[in-house]
Amino acid sequence: MNVQIIFSIFFIVFAAIMVGAGVYSKKWVSDTSDYILAGREVSLLINIMGVAAIGFAGTTVSLAPGYSILYGIKGSLIWGIIYSALGLIFYGLVFSKFIRINGAQTLPEYLEMRYSGKVRNVVAAGTIIGLCGILANNIMSVVGIVSGFVGWPQGVVLAIVFAIILIFTYISGLWAATITDFFQVSVGIIAIPLFLTMTIQKYGGIDFLQSNWGGASVFTEGITGGSMGITSFKYPSALTFVLLFGAALVWGNNYYWMKIASCRSEKVAKKSFAIAGVLLIVVFMIPLAFIGAYAGAVTPESFTLGGGTNLPTAAYGVFASLFPPIVSSFFIIGSVAASISTASTAAIGASSTATRDIYQRMINPKADAKTTLKASKIIMLLVGILTWALCYFPGGPTYLFAFANAWLVPPAVLLCFGAIWPKFNSDGALWGVLAGMISMAVLTLTELLGIFTVGKWTHLAIVGFAVTVIVGLLANGSKSSKYYAQPDWKVKVKEGKREKVTLDKIDIQVLELIKNGHIYMADITDALGVDSKTSNISIEKLDRGGYIERAGLTGSKFYEFYVTEKANQVLSPLMGKEAEMNEVGLNSAYVGLLKVAKETPENVNKYVKDQQWKSLKVSSVTSHLTRQGYILEKGLFKRKIYVTQKGIEAINKYS
16 A cells, blocks of 8 residues: 555544534534633643644644754754743743733733724734734645645645635634644654654664764754854844744734633643643654754755755655655654644634624624624635635745744734833834834835845844834833823822722623622623623723722733722622622522532533523633632533532532
8 A cells, every 4th residue: 555545544534533523512612702712611631732732833843853954953942942931831931820810812802901992903903914824834834744745736735734724613613623732732742752763763863863964963053064043133043033933923922812811710821831831842842853853864865955856844744755654644644733733723813813803893893692603704714715825925834934923023012011011001002013013014025026135134023023112112102101000090099099980880790790709800801791892991990980909000910800998889788698608709690500510510501501601701600719719620621610618618508
């Protein structure tokens, strides 16, 4: 049986599993929050696999071995470790709590909370372009690998891969991607270490690499003596990697934001990113760097650097073809899984931005849940069309990926400034992000037309970063900052001035939630079922009026609130048992949920339906009860509630 038949069988089975995951998880999707955020139900293990799946991408399979051939094992590891450590691990440790509790479903949505609607609009547009570029890059990476391995026409492979991604993501959105990520990383965890193990057994260890590296050092130099720059402003170098694959790719990327926002808790988000980063380094980055080195040592004549026709980024597929057909086909399916997992997440990241930040706000803000869900799926197809066009970006996958990441640099700057610098205002954010994106768009156009090539001096992302920061700082002085950044404003009500404000129905609802113990913005936004813009306006009004206090002005404390004594002046007084329950973070509906979960857990879904709670309302309630110690949330995919001893005592006392 030849390699084409064997690979075709592997590919058909793989495609069937992908589509099957979409069909299976369709029952979990009832509204757009389920479609783009999986109802905030993602568990620790599933998010570890999901984040690792994004990192184990077609880009990784292309760049990690390719950089070994170009710059030696050290060059490959510089790239892989910067992305895994500075990107994923740092992002999870520093931003997970901040992102999870502020409640915004997308990064542009947060930027409206912090700055303005105009900033949200601009970043949403840039995010869609950047994520479509990342999606196209992963698709073209796998197209190149598959086409080179079995000889299928690239156009045919492109159409097949597109169809697989769009079908299963169209059906179930993030739920489908979550399930397939689990499967795809499981394949990769077996395929990549097995590939390296069989390679060492076949060719030998470090001595073989060094003796077949043309006199250069396999660790520090490529097959033609090239070495990775560290502080160079030209791509590739460690400095440009920090900006592109740390800050831009992760911090300014909507789908990494969504991976945190979809978690059951901030603890799950933090642990999952840290563990996934370590997993990537150990299981994927290090083995792929050595696989690339072996490819360069065994078949240097196959690559353009040695007079061949294959680019170094094709090393994985070229080298895999030297093994028996059934083994090599499995190795290639591992790379296909890597590409499709990341591509599907990028597709959802782009479509979620287009849906929540553009469609729901500017095109059809009154759309009901059914209409919006339908629109989300149509937008997914439109994203596919844009991505298809980007697949033909000049320069191939390497430059397409760099181009895509450049568009994510300005949002990363705004995220960092917004989290740590209260005085950074909407003018600074708007003009900074506009200038950064326009400068990058112009430079991209001049390079494509052959007018001016900025890459001769520096990378596009460095220009975008510098322009965003400089223009942002200059524009920041043209307008006053928000009230909480004024010199006479203090966090504590008794220490600073407050204003006279008129409260409406939503303000009272927000105040009641905070008094009941829902102290985080995410719980408030989810409980109300609104866009973060609405809940943020209410919070700012209550803060300015002295009805609540923030825990602090930076980081996650900015989205943590407590009622003041003044709140009692506008809230209806609670009597008897209701007052007692409210003091300990409960009410009759929450006690009812505890009772059902303890006595008849199979009826929890029925109870939720009877209460008319949507998926994010359920998340608000269960997150709150978990933090209060009344329940534990378990379950691999769907949430399962287990009542603690404290919860049992509450049932006995209040039911």
